[in-house]
Amino acid sequence: MTTFKTTSIPDAGAQPRQFLEYLFQAAVTRALPLENTARYLPKPPTPESGGRTIVLGAGKAGGSMAHAVEALWPADAPLEGLVVTRYHHTPPRPAGLKQRIEVVEAAHPVPDAAGLAAAQRILAMTQGLTKNDLVLCLISGGGSALLTLPAEGLSLEEKQRINKALLGSGANIAEMNCVRKHLSRIKGGRLAAACAPARVVTLTISDVPGDDPSIIASGPTLPDASSCAEAVAILQRYGIDVPGDIMSLLEQGALETPKPGDPIFNGHEVHLIATPQQSLEAAAEAVRAAGLTAHILSDEIEGESREVGKVHAALARAVALRGQPFQKPCVILSGGETTVTIKPLPPGVAKGRGGRGAEFCMGLALALQGQPGVYALAADTDGIDGTEDNAGAYVAPDTLQRALAAGMKIDAYLDRNDAYGYFDALGDLVITGPTHTNVNDFRAILII
Structure with missing residues (x-):
């Protein structure tokens, strides 16, 4: 050992x-985030615009990404936000570093009530944003479980059961995240939709083969090219049961995600800061x-x-x-x-x-x-x-x-x-x- x-x-x-x-x-x-973040940080909104900067995020690197932003962000520029990471994955705060971004912890790889509460709070923080506001999203692997907000009609307990079944099924990460996106109210681009009309800049650390940002943490701020039909096929392929009414919604395409080309993503930026x-x-x-x-x-x-x-x-x-x-x-x-x-x-x-x-x-x-x-x-x-x-x-x-x-x-x-x-x-x-x-x-x- x-x-x-x-x-x-x-x-x-x-x-x-x-x-x-x-x-x-x-x-x-x-x-490590502190080694890679500075070059990708956008400029804060100007004081004249009255815009705010809100940091939202999820993933195993969430705590260290938040600390990196706090260390590198101009001291005189407003900064606030909430990031969720895995239990015991928040690094010690560097001496003298003022906290401006709240970091909370939740369960991984099976979501829990703490992750649900964090996702609800993150979604609530998008209310009332304007085109003058900046949303800085910090996304890393593990965010799929940490940022859990089940689709309407799906309970946390059912989401936990489905997640456990996926983890033990042999499904690859792209397949798992396709299902997760379509059973969520925040993943698969839905967080970006909630942020509109604010400008969104996503900084992400890749943990997926191919570095597709839309797969990392199930892409909460990225357009989703997968479909409800694909999610259904994956569930059937691995013999994973979902409640009948949810399966019906999937089969009808009623749980579809925002797609590439959707204007809600206009002006958004995505940067892979580590791969x-x-x-x-x-x-x-x-x-x-x-x-x-x-x-x-x-x-x-x-x-x-x-x-x-x-x-x-x-x-x-x-x-x-x-x-x-x-x-x-x-x-x-x-x-x-x-x-x-x-x-x-x-x-x-x-x-x-x-x-x-x-x-x-x-x-x-x-x-x-x-x-x-x-x-x-x-x-x-x-x-x-x-x-x-x-x-x-x-x-x-x-x-x-x-x-x-x-x-x-x-x-x-x-x-x-x-x-x-x-x-x-x-x-x-x-x-x-x-x-x-x-x-x-x-x-x-x-x-x-």
Whole structure:
């Protein structure tokens, strides 16, 4: 189990685990809001216009994004607002920084009453806005659950049940957010509609493959190209039940979202201030600074976590054994958002714990079969792998051997999705605590 804060580059050969943790730290640092916000801030409304600046937002990086705006906004310019983030994800307030934006916390990944109350307050703050006002929206991954305001006729309890079913279904993030948009009164561009006629500037940190701003946090201020019909097809594909009257509204198109070309979006600006690719490039720079070569596969890798782990293992073995397609020593980097499908368990079998990063590591370790010279780390850049307290896990050539010596068979842990239990027993969880940003999965494989 590791909590880390490395200031110098560890030796990859002598300290492979510390070296991989250093790369993760480099990736996270690149995505911190204070590093990326200044260039995208709009000018405040002029005093002569009488316009206000209201900050609204949601996401795992919400607290740190709010602090960044407060630190960078002109001291003499009015600023107010409300941002919701995940429980325990509000960073300590920097000394001397005056609070002008309220930050509240709510549940993720399953929404709760606190998130509902925050969404209601945020929507209420849009009332009475004029064309002279500026709305600065701070959006990051996790906002779909944190900014929850169910469609009319849908209760919070029903929304929670549907959300849980989506999370365990194997649906990818675009599919989940398509459903979430059409079952919401605030997502899928509806927050932007509520802000009209004010000017809206959205600053967003991407946690989705492809960096489509309309998918990040279900795009509360972005036009939505998806449809009610697509939401229905997704629900049917994964066998997810919704109340009959809500399904009827979806089938009739009565819960449709604002679309591209709608004039409510005229004059709006959207800026991606941090992306998964930028974080992978920061890690690659750290690799090269250590004298090794770096290879970024992609920042858009999706699929079942354990299967993605097996594919990465096949590539790592090819490098280690044949020097193809890359020469060692090197580091292979990738990002994206994999999924974990939770399967029903036999009676009496305890439900496992874990997240995408640690399950990737189990699939990787199983396929590597103790390949000498291959080490890996996979973690979520928000510092929380799924709903656990770890960011991810670490794999070494002796992972399977140490587990077997302790009486642990990896297949049994995979069967019950218990990646947390597996790596916890080995002391190979990577624990950082909340990082106050979120550019999704980070994976690094060191081959020496």
